[in-house]
């Protein structure tokens with residue numbers, strides 16, 4: 001295995017700075033989305049910070065989220081919010097747009113989104129016709 005085979009997605013993306021830029025591009029889109037906006041607090045700063053910690057870890061970077069907040073248990077942390085398939089699609093759509101905005105190459109973007117898709121649909125906890 002060569003050195004490059006061991007690179008993490010976090011490194012391939014451009015590390016901490018890129019993750020930060022993605023989450024900062026992402027939440028304004030979430031706040032504009034009619035299906036997502038009502039779920040989020042208007043003070044979005046703390047959510048941006050947590051998502052930065054989490055996605056750094058999720059993509060293979062340092063375990064910043066667990067160090068600060070303990071076991072991620074992400075599905076459980078999303079249980080208070082009614083997450084439908086439509087909301088999962090909307091979340092992924094905002095994330096895709098954020099990655100385009102930040103200049104992530106298409107093939108890497110597809111790969112990253114595919115990873116996130118598994119989690120997003122796993123967090124669905126409410127039927128479409130709630």
Ligand code: HEM
Nearest residue numbers: 039040041047050051054077081083087088091119120123
């Ligand atoms: C499927 C659609 C999703 C919806 C509708 C959604 C919605 C939310 C909401 C409403 C919060 C709480 C915000 C607050 O008041 O603090 C939250 C927190 C969070 N979400 Fe999501 N989310 C989704 C998917 C995801 C995915 C795919 C990830 C990452 C893989 C993720 C990671 C997080 C993180 C890290 C937090 C902060 C958790 C904490 O409080 O420590 N979410 N999400």
